[in-house]
Amino acid sequence: MAGTGKSLLEARDLRVNYGAITALSGFSLSLMEGEIVSVIGANGAGKSTFMNALMGMVKLAGGTILLDGCPLSTRTWKAVQCGLALVPEGRRVFAPLTVEENLRIGAFTRREADIQEDLDWVFSLFPRLKERLGQYAGTLSGGEQQMLAIARALMARPRVLLLDEPSLGLAPIVIRDIFKELRRINEQGVSILLVEQNAKQALLLSHRAYVLQTGRLLKEGNSKDLLQDPDIRAAYLGQGAGRGAA
Amino acid sequence: MSFSLSTLIQQIINGLSLGSVYALIAVGYSLVYSILLFSNFAHGGFLVVGGYACYFLLTQWGYNTAVSMAGALAASGLVAVLTERLAYKPIRERTPITLYLLIASMGVNIVIENIFVVTVGGRIRALPQSTFPTGVFELGGGVTVSASDILSLVVAAVFLVLLQLFLTRTRWGLAIRAAACDLRTAGLMGVNVTFLIALVFFVAGLLAAVGGIFLSVRYSLYPQLGSITTKAFIAAVIGGLGSLPGAVLGSLILGLAEMLTAGFISSQMRDLVVYSLLVLILLVRPAGFFGRTAGEKI
Ligand SMILES: Nc1ncnc2c1ncn2[C@@H]1O[C@H](COP(=O)(O)OP(=O)(O)OP(=O)(O)O)[C@@H](O)[C@H]1O
Ligand SMILES: [Mg+2]
Numbered sequence: 129m130a131g132t133g134k135s136l137l138e139a140r141d142l143r144v145n146y147g148a149i150t151a152l153s154g155f156s157l158s159l160m161e162g163e164i165v166s167v168i169g170a171n172g173a174g175k176s177t178f179m180n181a182l183m184g185m186v187k188l189a190g191g192t193i194l195l196d197g198c199p200l201s202t203r204t205w206k207a208v209q210c211g212l213a214l215v216p217e218g219r220r221v222f223a224p225l226t227v228e229e230n231l232r233i234g235a236f237t238r239r240e241a242d243i244q245e246d247l248d249w250v251f252s253l254f255p256r257l258k259e260r261l262g263q264y265a266g267t268l269s270g271g272e273q274q275m276l277a278i279a280r281a282l283m284a285r286p287r288v289l290l291l292d293e294p295s296l297g298l299a300p301i302v303i304r305d306i307f308k309e310l311r312r313i314n315e316q317g318v319s320i321l322l323v324e325q326n327a328k329q330a331l332l333l334s335h336r337a338y339v340l341q342t343g344r345l346l347k348e349g350n351s352k353d354l355l356q357d358p359d360i361r362a363a364y365l366g367q368g369a370g371r372g373a374a
Numbered sequence: 375m376s377f378s379l380s381t382l383i384q385q386i387i388n389g390l391s392l393g394s395v396y397a398l399i400a401v402g403y404s405l406v407y408s409i410l411l412f413s414n415f416a417h418g419g420f421l422v423v424g425g426y427a428c429y430f431l432l433t434q435w436g437y438n439t440a441v442s443m444a445g446a447l448a449a450s451g452l453v454a455v456l457t458e459r460l461a462y463k464p465i466r467e468r469t470p471i472t473l474y475l476l477i478a479s480m481g482v483n484i485v486i487e488n489i490f491v492v493t494v495g496g497r498i499r500a501l502p503q504s505t506f507p508t509g510v511f512e513l514g515g516g517v518t519v520s521a522s523d524i525l526s527l528v529v530a531a532v533f534l535v536l537l538q539l540f541l542t543r544t545r546w547g548l549a550i551r552a553a554a555c556d557l558r559t560a561g562l563m564g565v566n567v568t569f570l571i572a573l574v575f576f577v578a579g580l581l582a583a584v585g586g587i588f589l590s591v592r593y594s595l596y597p598q599l600g601s602i603t604t605k606a607f608i609a610a611v612i613g614g615l616g617s618l619p620g621a622v623l624g625s626l627i628l629g630l631a632e633m634l635t636a637g638f639i640s641s642q643m644r645d646l647v648v649y650s651l652l653v654l655i656l657l658v659r660p661a662g663f664f665g666r667t668a669g670e671k672i
Binding site (some may be wrong): 151183185187199209214220223224225232233234236237240280284 | 545548554555562564565566567
């Protein structure tokens with residue numbers, strides 16, 4: 129599913145400071161309805177800060193976030209109600225809760241009557257979770273935990289699925305599986321915003337991409353073009369899959 | 375004092391009854407700890423608010439026992455919510471260091487205690503005789519238990535079961551369990567974290583009030599009654615900080631240890647035994663019975 133030309137989520141000139149450290153200094157991005165957009169950048173580029181800013185988890189020092197052209201609430205729970213759901217860096221599944229409880233808490237903003245249908249949907253995407261419903265999330269493998277974290281976010285029926293480094297700490301074959309599922313999720317109508325250090329996978333999946341460097345935009349464009357861009361190839365795709373290129 | 379079976383049975387029942395009151399206090403304290411990761415020393419203050427609210431509803435306004443208890447529970451819950459809003463929330467929003475919260479909670483405890491000293495005086499009061507059962511049951515073989523012990527055991531058990539049902543069967547209960555694991559991520563699920571924290575304080579205050587009322591019945595009511603919370607803290611630590619089953623188990627162990635000491639050694643030795651038990655258990659199991667070790671806590 130490619131973009132339809134209508135801007136769904138738009139970040140304008142976002143600024144975030146942590147005390148004296150400037151983590152984002154005026155970063156703008158837009159995501160069209162149905163699109164997959166990725167943000168690539170090295171360690172400390174400000175990727176997580178950007179995602180957390182969208183979700184209202186860190187305070188903005190400046191800039192605006194628009195959803196459907198209207199300012200988005202800075203309160204996290206309202207952002208979730210409005211259709212944003214973040215799969216946080218490092219998965220952060222609720223280890224002492226079961227897989228089912230993790231999925232149910234993901235559906236916190238939903239009506240009880242809709243939950244079963246959504247459960248069936250995420251099981252169709254990640255059948256393995258269905259077999260492990262009663263298992264504690266902390267006992268799942270890393271790949272399974274990442275699937276659970278994605279499924280948990282989907283239980284909120286988001287319009288925009290945000291993912292913060294879904295490839296982190298996973299084997300290449302598991303990463304391929306997960307990125308394949310992300311494409312399927314997008315084909316079912318969910319717009320996706322992805323931040324990644326794994327530039328190659330991110331560029332292969334996304335329609336458009338932004339390159340973030342120390343809190344600023346370095347480059348933006350179609351992912352296909354960026355994959356061919358000599359500067360990007362050297363800086364982010366240099367060694368094989370691009371991990372450790374930082 | 376020589377060993378006798380009837381004393382043993384009697385003291386076990388007394389111990390369970392006392393332990394169940396500790397459990398009400400320890401569970402609320404543990405619940406707050408599990409979410410915000412600090413020891414809320416104002417918890418003792420909540421208990422005193424509950425005790426006095428019940429006392430005045432009974433004596434000054436003449437309500438019956440049930441209404442007075444309900445009013446006391448609500449009053450203590452509201453004071454807990456207010457404490458969080460006025461004293462803790464501003465700190466939480468400025469710093470992630472929980473030590474400041476701990477110090478603030480000590481301050482709040484002193485404030486609450488002294489509000490009662492100044493307004494109603496420091497004298498020791500008893501809840502009116504007629505309002506709680508005072509009879510004694512003869513269980514045969516010389517075993518006697520007081521009706522108020524049985525009542526506090528039953529009421530505590532009912533509240534603990536209700537809490538368990540709330541935490542395991544409701545949407546907000548699930549949210550609280552998720553938040554106890556990872557508050558930030560619970561927020562990402564669309565849970566209004568500000569409301570969740572208020573809810574947790576309300577529940578903690580409410581349970582503390584039940585404890586406060588039964589402590590007032592068992593002993594008496596005075597502004598420093600909240601210091602008994604130390605026992606509940608110990609129980610929570612023995613059980614494993616932040617773990618609710620741990621808090622209940624620790625409380626029952628503590629109640630039993632106290633009452634068996636009182637029955638077979640001497641009443642004066644109670645606290646010595648309790649603190650020795652704490653040290654011993656922490657030496658063997660530093661995280662308590664059900665405690666999460668540092669590694670497991672994310
Ligand atoms: N809570 C914080 N307090 C102070 N500085 C922070 C905080 N969080 C992030 N930073 C700083 O902000 C900058 C951006 O961090 P951020 O986590 O957004 O980077 P990132 O692109 O997600 O990196 P990574 O790929 O390692 O996850 C870094 O310099 C980091 O040290
Ligand atoms: Mg990051």
